[in-house]
Amino acid sequence: MNKKDVIEKIKKCLALSKSANQHEAAAALRQAQALMEKYNIDADDAEMLGIQEAFIAGSGSKIPTVFEAVLANSIAKIMDCKALLNHDVQITANMGFKKVHRWLFIGFDPAPEIATYAFDVLYRQLKKARLNFISTQLARVKVKANKIKRADLFCEGWVLEATKHVSNLKPNENKLNQIDEYVKNKRKVKTVEPKDRNSKTNTNADRYQNDLHAGRQAGKDAQLNQAMNGGQQFEKLGAGS
Structure with missing residues (x-):
């Protein structure tokens, strides 16, 4: 995946992190963090999404x-x-x-x-x-x-x-x-x-x-x-x- 696709996936995980289901929310946050670390996503990369x-x-x-x-x-x-x-x-x-x-x-x-x-x-x-x-x-x-x-x-x-x-x-x-x-x-x-x-x-x-x-x-x-x-x-x- 290119960085834009990764960031989009991270956004979806962060949206799921607001779930009322505590376990689902925690899993989504872990996934978002894992993606950020794996693909070395930082705030500067995020600028491409505006x-x-x-x-x-x-x-x-x-x-x-x-x-x-x-x-x-x-x-x-x-x-x-x-x-x-x-x-x-x-x-x-x-x-x-x-x-x-x-x-x-x-x-x-x-x-x-x-x-x-x-x-x-x-x-x-x-x-x-x-x-x-x-x-x-x-x-x-x-x-x-x-x-x-x-x-x-x-x-x-x-x-x-x-x-x-x-x-x-x-x-x-x-x-x-x-x-x-x-x-x-x-x-x-x-x-x-x-x-x-x-x-x-x-x-x-x-x-x-x-x-x-x-x-x-x-x-x-x-x-x-x-x-x-x-x-x-x-x-x-x-x-x-």
């Missing part, structure tokens, strides 16, 4: 939290993609309408699909870590607003640790310029400031610094599915991937 888009739900919030936005943008940087929050209207089962807010990754194939996979895996781990922190460390906190704020700080620490090597990456300016031009022509972009529930909190206080530190400690365990081990892009996370 710029593509891929969506992933995340929290579904119209205004995402700081930690969710940092996670999405860090993964986008790893994959030489752009991460945008997309707002859409979908038809419901009873023929009504609802607003849907999803993360949109834009880049050269197959980077956007891989980025959505990475975001999905890490965001699920983050939510699980958050629930565990709330149930164990914040069990005695009675005021709900305070509990949410402290859990947010934990999540910020988690994301900072899980993506700590991203700042050292050198972006592919040529690709990003092409993606920017694509976005300019295809998408209407509205800048939204992420939600920071601790903007008026004295986060230098010991209690809040401890929450942040707890998040960083938990973030050391962040890792992508074993099926994707060995992928150079994921190794850039520097968090056990």
Whole structure:
């Protein structure tokens, strides 16, 4: 197979990786990774297929939290993609309408699909870590607003640790310029400031610094599915991937 055919096959495997069947999804990811390694497919080879888009739900919030936005943008940087929050209207089962807010990754194939996979895996781990922190460390906190704020700080620490090597990456300016031009022509972009529930909190206080530190400690365990081990892009996370 030539590289274009291989990349097309990789794309099909990545599509199958979204299957609700856990075993089928894992097998598809292993196949995609095996093909990438066997044929030495990297991000530069993917340019021949042009710029593509891929969506992933995340929290579904119209205004995402700081930690969710940092996670999405860090993964986008790893994959030489752009991460945008997309707002859409979908038809419901009873023929009504609802607003849907999803993360949109834009880049050269197959980077956007891989980025959505990475975001999905890490965001699920983050939510699980958050629930565990709330149930164990914040069990005695009675005021709900305070509990949410402290859990947010934990999540910020988690994301900072899980993506700590991203700042050292050198972006592919040529690709990003092409993606920017694509976005300019295809998408209407509205800048939204992420939600920071601790903007008026004295986060230098010991209690809040401890929450942040707890998040960083938990973030050391962040890792992508074993099926994707060995992928150079994921190794850039520097968090056990």
